[in-house]
Amino acid sequence: MFEKNAEAPLNPHFLFNSMNAIRYMIFENQDLASDLLGKLAELIRYQLNDGVGNTSVSDDLTQLAHLLDLEALRLEERITITKQFTKLSNPYPLACSLLLPVVEYVFIKKDIYSVSHNELLVSTNETGGALTFTLKLTQTPKIKSGDLPLNELIAKLGLGNVCNATQTCDATTYTMELTFNNEY
Numbered sequence: 001m002f003e004k005n006a007e008a009p010l011n012p013h014f015l016f017n018s019m020n021a022i023r024y025m026i027f028e029n030q031d032l033a034s035d036l037l038g039k040l041a042e043l044i045r046y047q048l049n050d051g052v053g054n055t056s057v058s059d060d061l062t063q064l065a066h067l068l069d070l071e072a073l074r075l076e077e078r079i080t081i082t083k084q085f086t087k088l089s090n091p092y093p094l095a096c097s098l099l100l101p102v103v104e105y106v107f108i109k110k111d112i113y114s115v116s117h118n119e120l121l122v123s124t125n126e127t128g129g130a131l132t133f134t135l136k137l138t139q140t141p142k143i144k145s146g147d148l149p150l151n152e153l154i155a156k157l158g159l160g161n162v163c164n165a166t167q168t169c170d171a172t173t174y175t176m177e178l179t180f181n182n183e184y
């Protein structure tokens with residue numbers, strides 16, 4: 001769990017900083033702190049058990065929403081997150097969790113933690129038996145340039161139902177799209 005590689009379940013810095021942020025939130029808003037602590041516990045349980053083998057995009061999206069809620073708490077005014085997840089008509093099975101390690105990998109490689117402002121849009125769109133997951137990260141003053149080795153990461157995770165992975169990067173925005181079919 002504490003390996004420093006792309007497919008490690010959760011970054012140890014994320015875990016520590018999330019717990020620390022929740023600890024401070026307890027004094028400001030106990031209900032929110034309790035909700036976020038529950039999300040962190042569910043996220044850890046998913047990574048230790050459910051997300052290890054035979055999961056689905058739907059389950060991964062639920063856990064990704066938890067991760068994003070915790071990142072919003074940690075980064076406060078340095079991040080604006082918009083989630084636009086459509087209700088899925090197919091389960092889109094996965095051999096293991098994909099979205100969590102890929103999104104965390106993007107966060108680390110595009111260094112969301114050291115820029116003054118991040119705008120993150122994550123969305124899903126289902127058409128013709130395929131699902132497209134989009135992550136669009138805009139940073140101020142500028143984004144760290146370059147593409148990421150997505151195809152290599154996806155192959156390492158052993159996910160055959162990702163039939164297309166594309167990415168673009170300009171001066172301020174990085175966009176990644178993953179398209180899934182309903183079989184792996």
